[in-house]
Amino acid sequence: xxxxxxxxxxxxxxxxxxxxxxxxxxxxxxxxxxxxxxxxxxxxxxxxxxxxxxxxxxxx
Numbered sequence: 552x553x554x555x556x557x558x559x560x561x562x563x564x565x566x567x568x569x570x571x572x573x574x575x576x577x578x579x580x581x582x583x584x585x586x587x588x589x590x591x592x593x594x595x596x597x598x599x600x601x602x603x604x605x606x607x608x609x610x611x
Contacts, residue, residue: 552583552586552587552588552610552611553572553573553583553588553596553599553600553608553609553610553611554583554608554609554610554611555573555580555581555582555583555607555608556607556608556609557607558605558606558607559580559581559603559605559607560580560604560605560607561575561578561579561580561581562603562604563575563581564599564602564603564604565581565599565600565602565603565608566581568595568598568599568602569592569595569596569598569599571584571585571592571595572584572585572588572592572595572596572599573596573599573608581607581608596610597610
């Protein structure tokens with residue numbers, strides 16, 4: 552499961568790469584919008600995590 556931690560600055564990179572897993576919430580920071588990432592979205596979720604400029608996305 553991918554989670555966004557408190558390092559998020561709300562740049563939106565993860566949402567642009569993987570909108571089926573990440574979205575910006577009312578506070579303007581990213582959050583995971585689904586539980587376990589389906590296998591067909593795993594590559595995109597991983598790319599989003601690796602592209603985060605502040606390393607705010609972790610895979611637990």
